[in-house]
Amino acid sequence: MKKIRFTINGEVRECEVEDDERLLDLIREDLDLRGTKEGCGQGECGACTVLLDGKPVVSCLTLAVKVNGREVTTIEGVSKKGKLHPVQEAFIEKGAVQCGFCTPGMVMALVPFLSENKDPAREEVRKAIEGNLCRCTGYEKIVDAAIYASKKMREVER
Amino acid sequence: MSIRVEIPNTLSELWELLSYEGARIIAGGTDLMVRIRAKVEKPSLLVDIVRLPEFRLFENREDIFSIGATLTHAELLKKDLPGVLHDAISTIGSPQIRNMGTIGGNICNASPAGDSILPLYLYDANVVLLSKNGERRVPIGEFIKGPGKIDFRKGEALLKIVFTNKYKDYKYIFKKIGKRVAMTISVVSMGLIFKLENDIIKDIKIAYGAVSPTVVRIREAEEYLKGKPIEDKVLEEAKSIIQKNISPIDDIRATGEYRREVAGNLIFLLKDAYGKL
Ligand SMILES: Cc1cc2nc3c(=O)[nH]c(=O)nc-3n(C[C@H](O)[C@H](O)[C@H](O)COP(=O)(O)OP(=O)(O)OC[C@H]3O[C@@H](n4cnc5c(N)ncnc54)[C@H](O)[C@@H]3O)c2cc1C
Ligand code: FES
Ligand code: FES
Numbered sequence: 001m002k003k004i005r006f007t008i009n010g011e012v013r014e015c016e017v018e019d020d021e022r023l024l025d026l027i028r029e030d031l032d033l034r035g036t037k038e039g040c041g042q043g044e045c046g047a048c049t050v051l052l053d054g055k056p057v058v059s060c061l062t063l064a065v066k067v068n069g070r071e072v073t074t075i076e077g078v079s080k081k082g083k084l085h086p087v088q089e090a091f092i093e094k095g096a097v098q099c100g101f102c103t104p105g106m107v108m109a110l111v112p113f114l115s116e117n118k119d120p121a122r123e124e125v126r127k128a129i130e131g132n133l134c135r136c137t138g139y140e141k142i143v144d145a146a147i148y149a150s151k152k153m154r155e156v157e158r
Numbered sequence: 159m160s161i162r163v164e165i166p167n168t169l170s171e172l173w174e175l176l177s178y179e180g181a182r183i184i185a186g187g188t189d190l191m192v193r194i195r196a197k198v199e200k201p202s203l204l205v206d207i208v209r210l211p212e213f214r215l216f217e218n219r220e221d222i223f224s225i226g227a228t229l230t231h232a233e234l235l236k237k238d239l240p241g242v243l244h245d246a247i248s249t250i251g252s253p254q255i256r257n258m259g260t261i262g263g264n265i266c267n268a269s270p271a272g273d274s275i276l277p278l279y280l281y282d283a284n285v286v287l288l289s290k291n292g293e294r295r296v297p298i299g300e301f302i303k304g305p306g307k308i309d310f311r312k313g314e315a316l317l318k319i320v321f322t323n324k325y326k327d328y329k330y331i332f333k334k335i336g337k338r339v340a341m342t343i344s345v346v347s348m349g350l351i352f353k354l355e356n357d358i359i360k361d362i363k364i365a366y367g368a369v370s371p372t373v374v375r376i377r378e379a380e381e382y383l384k385g386k387p388i389e390d391k392v393l394e395e396a397k398s399i400i401q402k403n404i405s406p407i408d409d410i411r412a413t414g415e416y417r418r419e420v421a422g423n424l425i426f427l428l429k430d431a432y433g434k435l
Contacts, residue, residue: 019163042192055257061191131252
C-alpha cells in the first residue's frame with residue numbers, strides 16, 4: 001500500500017492505494033466517481049479518459065501512485081457550480097449522445113483540445129478524438145457538437 | 159498479482175531499486191501496463207522513472223540533438239525536431255497515448271513497427287545507457303536486436319538518444335500504412351530523407367518498419383538510387399531491391415505478401431515528392 005495526496009476535481013484528497021492499482025479503479029471504486037468508464041482496459045477506446053495536470057490520459061493504463069502530488073480532473077469536475085460545461089451542453093443540443101458510454105471520455109478529450117484550439121476544423125476535431133471509440137453515433141454528431149461547443153466557448157470569452 | 163511500485167526521486171535511489179531481482183523500469187506504461195494485464199510479463203517491482211529530471215532533458219545545440227528518454231511524444235511534438243521524426247511521432251496512438259508514452263519506452267519496447275524508432279535509424283542515432291558505473295553509448299541498430307529484444311544490461315536505464323542532423327537541407331517522406339487512419343499500428347511504414355541536385359538524387363537514406371524483425375535501413379537501395387533521376391524505370395529497380403532486402407511475416411494485421419508489395423510500392427512516393435518540388 002502507498003499513501004498518496006493529490007487534487008481531484010479541485011479538492012485535495014489523501015488515499016491509500018495498492019501499489020499496482022490503476023487510476024481508473026481509484027476513481028471508480030475508491031472515490032466512487034462512476035462517470036469515468038472502463039471499455040477495453042487497454043488504452044484503445046478512450047472511455048476511461050481523465051485529465052492529468054490538464055492533459056488527457058487513459059486512466060486504465062495509469063498507475064494510481066503516479067498521480068501523487070498532481071491534479072486529476074474527471075467528468076464530474078468539468079461542470080462549474082451545477083452548470084454544465086459548454087461541451088456537455090453542445091453534446092445534448094446536437095444529439096451527440098446515443099447510449100452515452102463513450103460520452104464522458106469524448107468530453108474529457110475535447111475539453112482541453114477546445115480550450116487550446118478556439119476555432120478548429122472538423123479534421124482537427126477528428127484527430128483530437130482519434131483515441132475515443134463510439135459504437136453508436138458514427139462520429140458526425142460528435143464532431144458537430146465539438147464545433148458548436150467551440151462557438152459557445154468563444155462567445156463566453158467575449 | 160500485486161506488484162510493488164516505487165518512484166525514485168534521485169539516481170542513487172534508482173540504482174538501488176534496479177539492483178533488486180525482478181525489477182523493471184516503467185515510464186508511460188502504455189506498453190508495459192498492457193503486457194502486465196495480459197500476463198505476458200510478471201515483474202515483481204516496477205520502478206517509475208518519470209520524476210527523474212536527468213531523463214527529461216532536451217537539447218538541440220548546433221544540430222546535435224539530445225533527447226531525454228522520458229520525454230513524452232506530446233512533449234516532443236512541441237520541440238523543433240527534424241520533420242521526419244516529428245511526422246512519425248505524430249502518428250503514434252492518440253492524444254492520450256502521446257501524452258503518456260515516451261520515446262525511451264518506444265525504443266525499449268523494440269517493436270519492428272515502433273514509429274519513433276524508424277527516423278532514428280535514418281540519422282544513425284546513438285542511445286545512451288546510464289548505470290551507476292557511468293554511461294554506455296550504442297548505435298540504435300545495435301541496441302535493438304530483434305522484436306522486443308534489446309542490448310540491455312541489469313542495472314541500466316536508457317538515459318537519452320543523441321544524433322547529429324547533418325541533413326538539414328534534405329527533403330523527407332514518412333508514410334505509415336495501417337488498417338485504419340486513427341490509432342493504428344503500422345502494417346508497413348517507410349521513412350526517407352533525400353537530396354536532389356539538378357534532378358538527380360545526390361543522397362538518400364531509406365528505412366522501413368514492420369517488414370523485418372527490426373526497423374531496417376535498405377542500404378543497397380540507397381546506393382543504387384544515388385546519382386539516378388526519379389523515373390519509373392529507376393524506381394521499379396529500387397522496388398525490387400527493397401523487396402529483396404526485407405522479410406515481412408504474416409500476422410493478424412496483414413500477410414507477408416501484402417506487406418512486401420506495399421513496401422515496394424511506397425518508394426514511388428518519391429515521384430510525388432519530386433513533382434511538388
Ligand atoms: C492504444 C495504443 C496505441 C499505440 N499506438 C502506437 C503507435 O501507433 N506507434 C507506436 O510506435 N507505438 C504505439 N503504441 C505503443 C506505445 O504507446 C509506445 O511504444 C510508447 O512510446 C511506449 O512508451 P512508454 O513510456 O509508455 O513505455 P512503457 O510501457 O513504460 O515501457 C515500455 C518498455 O520499455 C522499458 N523502458 C521504458 N523506458 C525505459 C528507460 N528509460 N530505460 C530502460 N527501459 C525502459 C520498460 O521496462 C518496458 O519494457 C501504442 C500503445 C497503445 C496502448
Ligand atoms: S478502458 Fe481505458 S482506453 Fe479503453
Ligand atoms: S454513444 Fe454509444 S458508444 Fe458513443
